[in-house]
Amino acid sequence: MKSIHQPNSNDKFQNKWGFIIACIGSSVGMANIWLFPYRIGEFGGAAFLIPYILFVLLIGFSGVIGEMAFGRAMQSGPLGAFRKAFQQRNSRIGTFIGLIPVIGSLGIAIGYSVIIGWILKFLFDSITGTIVSGNNPEVLFADLSQNFGSISWHILGLVLVLVCMSFGISKGIEKVNKLMMPAFFLLFLFLAIRVSFLPGAYEGYTYLFKPDWSAMANPKTWVYAMGQAFFSLSLAGSGTVVYGSYLKWDVDIVSSAKYVALFDTLAALLAGLVIIPSVFAYGMEPGSGPGLLFITIPAVIQSIPFGQLFAVIFFLAVLFAGVTSLMNLLESPVEALQKHFGLSRIFSISVIGVITILVGIFVEGTLLSPWMDTISIYVIPLGALLAGITMFWICKKGFARNAVQTGRNKTLGRWFEPMTKYVFCGVCILVYILGIFYGGIG
Template sequence: MSNNEKPTNNETRDSFTSKTGFILACIGSAVGMGNIWLFPYRVGQFGGAAFLIPYLIFIVLLGYTGLMGEFAFGRMTQTGPIGSFKKALETRDKKWGGILGVIPVIGAFGIAVGYAVVVGWFLRFLVGFITGSAIIAPDSGAYFGEIAGPYGSIIWHVIALVLVSIVLISGVAKGIEMMNKIMMPAFYILFVIVMVRVFMLDGATEGLKYLILPEWSALADPKTWIYALGQAFFSLSLAGSGMIVYGSYLKRDVDILSSAKNTVIFDTLGAFLAGLVIIPAVFAFNLDPASGPPLLFITIPSVFKLMPFGRLFGVIFFVSVLFASITSLMNLLEVPIEAVQSTFKLNRKVSVAIVVSAAFLFGLFAEDGDALGKLMDFVSIYIIPLGAFIASVMFFWVVGIEKAKSEIECGSNKKLGKLFEISAKYVFVFLTVFVLIAGILLGGIG
């Protein structure tokens, strides 16, 4: 398909109405739980500010190659991974590309199943801080245990999916784009408000030191680089799925290079903000900054209990986290929705109903925290990197690097040079394989 050629299929396909709306939707997908609880922990675990060096290197590299590639792949084919992979292999007279496209769709659906449960938890905690039940609970661990136990939050799980369904039924422009335009600016504003309050706490300085002071010796540890790669990779939602789908809703006059750059910048800013809120707050009350996922549901609620006006700031915090998680869930669910809609030629409402109902039914088995962790680990270790690898091979090798370059450059005044060709065809493809292997060997790196 040439740069000026219009898609011949699905002419009525919905699309983003503006570059800003597209970027905010991509930021909404990228800024999620990994930024909020994992990034601050990784920074402290692997050398403080020293960790930022490999992290920034990898996130720029991945944004320059993989993120731009997935945007452009979707825009070129005007469809999701199943259709994109099918069209790519048809250029080589192969008919089985659609089968490979099922892999990233399954990956997105699997993560969405788990995310929906967690969004339900966020809703429950938000209501708990509004009513005061989360503040007066004597043991935050026990309070969370009741919610995260088997079938402990079904009603909240349902509410989360209903809320997201309403947005998704409204379509790309009136649903996904509009909600991201509201939720993502609100996320940053609310997090800044909480950050200012946290900086006023006695002992917060120690948390800042934990984040900022570099331990340069950590750069000699291969794990620092491996986990920095994992953090950057998963933070940008590279999976051969969601960003391809969002790219397929993109108009051809939108600058993909600029869009990818802004997504990287604001995704990284979101991670930094999370670190500046969570770690100083945890240190101020001598709690454990390395508590992992329970950080959001046990440690942070304990902080707000001890903080003056903690109930108010707890509400603000969980509203902002809820916004970040909902925007990520919308992207994850949009992948199988687009697949059902395109493959079976169903209308959007029916497609949303089928996918969301399936997500709820599978999610019932993930209501237990242990089962949820196993599901998310399996999908993130095995399926997501595999999907990203297949997508990169399809676009940069099967479609071809020259056509890939041309598609990325469409809508931009800038041109990609030889460095991009090498980075995309060899470095990025290798890194997707490395993320898969390292994740298997280390039990997950992102």
């Protein structure tokens, strides 16, 4: 196995901030936009934020740094990283285990590509004015989300993402994230300021931030806060591992994880400050899932002055969040084909693109929700758990500490081993079991 300090000639992120922004892009997605605001209100307003932030800190400073360091130390995505780790124990099952997070990443990407198509269609309708023309958004979305209802937009959205990825890491993924992520924050900040002037927006802020401290005594508050933090930080043993493999040796991973956790949380709060007050301002019920973005928000937009401009900015920002997340999800299977089967990047992207669209077309409509639920409940947390066990238990003693310490001037404290080996792996087990029990918690 290569030394963890052996250089790699592969295309890499050019600097620390390029890597951080790409990881933020992978984390900021639909969970931040259509689920987080609803969860806050559902479980006690500001009272939900306390366990959520605690879990973000816990997971960020254990699982996120672990997956980043795992990829960089092994200079590979999941297939190669798991294989090399198990070779330390003279076992050959690592490649098979590494397939699980790769399959999970591809499975979620297939469903995500459908949603990207929906976003693209609603952005187009915003530009043309269809959304503000008085059409019933529920009817528009029903037509789009039926079986085989969005094939052209689905394909167009996926092609857009694959073209961005075709330029490689530094010239493709890094540059796209550097453009789209700052734009996402600026656009949502503008919308949040605009929404604050809507009559009745105060009720939305109350829903978001008025604490119901009794909710903290409800175990479900803690369960769903844990699930929201876990899935929002994109722990799956795949995408973050791959991005870590493109990271230079002089980058401080602990510092990088801190910024990823911070900006991911800010993105979720910013989305809440846009969506929930606008919903309350027009007397609608807040909800979660696709209905919030594609039915409730368009209905609100029809009533807002300059609603067409609002719609264009909103769906453009959501598209940026979706594209950056989908690039991360697809990079894991692309890297596996590219590195472990010796295929060119363009050919690997083409193969994964064909698989994604062929399966995705049949997932469109009634199968999308059960498909996404199955992958997110049974496969994604299993991938994160396997990555945690492999990094912190299977790899030889001291390996994980040395991998994280590389590029860091300050020595890791004694907290590292118990937080990673016991607390983080324990959280992964809880997320897996409770996700099955509750039918999904993030």
